[in-house]
Every structure is written in structure tokens, then in C-alpha cells.
Amino acid sequence: xxxxxxxxxxxxxxxxxxxxxxxxxxxxxxxxxxxxxxxxxxxxxxxxxxxxxxxxxxxxxxxxxxxxxxxxxxxxxxxxxxxxxxxxxxxxxxxxxxxxxxxxxxxxxxxxxxxxxxxxxxxxxxxxxxxxxxxxxxxx
Amino acid sequence: xxxxxxxxxxxxxxxxxxxxxxxxxxxxxxxxxxxxxxxxxxxxxxxxxxxxxxxxxxxxxxxxxxxxxxxxxxxxxxxxxxxxxxxxxxxxxxxxxxxxxxxxxxxxxxxxxxxxxxxxxxxxxxxxxxxxxxxxxxxx
DNA sequence: AAATTATGTTATGTGCAATAACAGTCGACA
DNA sequence: TGTCGACTGTTATTGCACATAACATAATTT
Numbered sequence: 230x231x232x233x234x235x236x237x238x239x240x241x242x243x244x245x246x247x248x249x250x251x252x253x254x255x256x257x258x259x260x261x262x263x264x265x266x267x268x269x270x271x272x273x274x275x276x277x278x279x280x281x282x283x284x285x286x287x288x289x290x291x292x293x294x295x296x297x298x299x300x301x302x303x304x305x306x307x308x309x310x311x312x313x314x315x316x317x318x319x320x321x322x323x324x325x326x327x328x329x330x331x332x333x334x335x336x337x338x339x340x341x342x343x344x345x346x347x348x349x350x351x352x353x354x355x356x357x358x359x360x361x362x363x364x365x366x367x368x369x
Numbered sequence: 370x371x372x373x374x375x376x377x378x379x380x381x382x383x384x385x386x387x388x389x390x391x392x393x394x395x396x397x398x399x400x401x402x403x404x405x406x407x408x409x410x411x412x413x414x415x416x417x418x419x420x421x422x423x424x425x426x427x428x429x430x431x432x433x434x435x436x437x438x439x440x441x442x443x444x445x446x447x448x449x450x451x452x453x454x455x456x457x458x459x460x461x462x463x464x465x466x467x468x469x470x471x472x473x474x475x476x477x478x479x480x481x482x483x484x485x486x487x488x489x490x491x492x493x494x495x496x497x498x499x500x501x502x503x504x505x506x507x508x509x
Numbered sequence: 510a511a512a513t514t515a516t517g518t519t520a521t522g523t524g525c526a527a528t529a530a531c532a533g534t535c536g537a538c539a
Numbered sequence: 540t541g542t543c544g545a546c547t548g549t550t551a552t553t554g555c556a557c558a559t560a561a562c563a564t565a566a567t568t569t
Contacts, residue, residue: 246386355495360385
């Protein structure tokens with residue numbers, strides 16, 4: 230029972246990401262959040278007033294997919310969507326949203342710390358730079 | 370427009386994997402294959418006779434999700450499913466399947482080479498060990 | 510003023526993964 | 540040997556992330 234793909238970085242990247250994301254999802258769901266929602270809360274908390282489409286560009290989420298996610302967060306009373314333009318919607322968290330974003334941040338921190346601790350020390354510092362090099366969005 | 374999650378390995382892992390997988394999917398679709406199917410062709414080619422559930426365990430694909438994938442490959446004439454047990458199905462590629470697996474392997478090789486070349490030399494050797502450490506399936 | 514671009518929305522489809530329930534088969538073991 | 544528990548494959552259903560196309564409206568460019 231041999232896996233001939235085990236030497237390929239892309240393959241291992243996919244498998245590792247899938248496993249890690251499943252674990253994160255199971256941790257964040259106790260706050261009633263999906264992975265994408267937890268991320269969005271962090272970004273909006275750090276960038277109040279950011280437009281829906283700018284947020285989407287930042288996270289590689291397309292406008293069409295951003296709409297229902299943002300609407301859902303608004304419907305839950307976590308986020309406001311204030312027309313800034315006439316076409317753009319500026320996003321900001323409500324008090325509840327800020328609180329939940331903080332709780333989510335604690336979960337993220339714990340998860341990321343656990344993850345980092347699993348990496349042997351001699352490889353740890355190389356992971357982020359290596360992954361960033363694979364990630365076109367940074368300089369798009 | 371600040372991304373406060375950019376220092377987190379898990380977050381970057383997700384973003385990098387998502388981007389890389391989208392690119393791979395667009396390359397492999399020209400052979401009429403999905404990512405999961407291309408992977409399965411490689412595993413079955415290297416392990417003729419492997420059972421459906423053993424394949425699923427190897428790839429972290431559950432039995433219930435394996436069934437339609439395997440049935441689809443069989444329906445396309447790429448794979449045979451031979452009862453070995455009475456309950457188990459042993460998988461092996463047809464001649465067409467072997468041919469397509471080889472073509473897929475060439476696409477995988479090219480993709481993985483491109484990917485590896487994007488990683489700065491000083492980080493390259495660390496990526497796979499670091500990712501393997503995050504990946505529980507290896508020693509499960 | 511007209512043409513182009515940007516924003517948000519709706520509708521729809523795809524790929525991957527999870528769960529629950531079921532029938533049939535195998536293995537262990539009393 | 541017969542029974543019980545575990546394993547295999549299947550169907551049906553669901554959820555999430557992501558993609559495209561088409562549209563109305565507003566801003567920007569020229």
C-alpha cells in the first residue's frame with residue numbers, strides 16, 4: 230500500500246490543509262461560526278469600514294459569494310453594512326460582533342499555536358515563507 | 370487594508386492550498402479528470418488490487434464518498450472493480466486507465482515542478498517535512 | 510454626454526466532505 | 540457451530556467553499 234505522490238509538495242499541501250481545516254472547523258463551530266465567517270470577523274475588526282468587495286478581494290472570495298455571507302452576519306446582528314458610496318457597502322462590526330470576533334480570535338490563536346508546535350523546530354520558521362511563495366494573492 | 374491573520378501558519382496553509390489546488394484543477398481538467406480522480410488513478414496504478422475501502426483510508430476519503438467516485442471511473446472504462454471477498458472490491462486500472470494515469474502523471478509532475486520552483490531555495494527542503502508534521506494521517 | 514468600469518445581487522452549478530441508515534459478509538470466540 | 544461484532548459497500552441527504560452568468564445601478568473615464 231504505497232502512495233507514490235508522497236514526495237510532491239502540492240499533494241502534501243492539499244492533504245495537510247484539508248486535515249488542518251477540518252480540525253479548525255470543528256473548533257470554531259462551537260462559536261456558531263464557519264471558517265470563512267471567523268476570518269471575515271477578524272478582517273472587518275481590523276479594517277472597519279472596508280467595503281464588501283475589497284474584503285472579497287483580500288480573501289479571494291468573489292463578490293457573488295460575499296453577498297450571502299455578509300448578509301448572514303448582518304442578520305445575526307454581528308455586522309452592519311452601511312452604504313458609503315451608493316454602490317459600495319462599508320462593513321463594521323456591532324458590539325456583539327466585536328465580542329464574538331474576540332472569542333474567535335482566541336480559538337484561532339490556540340489552534341495556530343497547536344499547529345506551530347507540531348512542526349519540528351528546525352522546519353518551523355521556513356513554513357510561512359515557503360507557503361507565501363506559493364500564494365499568488367500577495368502580489369496580485 | 371490589513372490582514373491580521375497573515376502570520377498564522379494555518380491560515381496561510383489554507384490560502385496557499387486553495388490557490389494551488391485551483392491551479393491544479395484547471396490543469397487536470399483538460400484530461401477530463403477531477404483532482405480526486407487523478408489522485409486515485411495514481412494510487413490504483415501503484416497498488417493494483419487495492420480494495421475500495423483501503424484506498425479510501427489511504428486518501429482520507431470515506432467509504433460513502435468513495436462509491437460514486439469509483440463507480441464513475443468504472444463507468445468511463447478506466448477502472449475495474451472485481452469482487453475479491455464477497456464484500457470487498459479490488460480495484461485495478463484498465464488499459465485505458467493506465468494510459469490516462471500516465472498522462473495525468475505528466476500533468477502532476479509538471480505542476481509539482483512549477484510549484485517547487487516557486488519556493489526560494491533556502492526554504493524548499495523544509496516544506497514537505499513541515500507539512501508532514503501537520504498531517505496526522507501518516508501515523509494514524 | 511457617452512462609454513467603461515465597479516459594486517452588489519440573484520440564480521445556478523460543481524467538487525469535496527460529512528452523517529445516518531441499511532444489507533450483506535467476514536471473523537472471532539464461546 | 541452458531542452467534543455477535545466488526546467490516547464493506549451502498550444510497551440518500553446535507554453542508555461548505557467556490558465558480559460563472561446575467562442583471563441593475565452607480566461611479567469613473569474620456
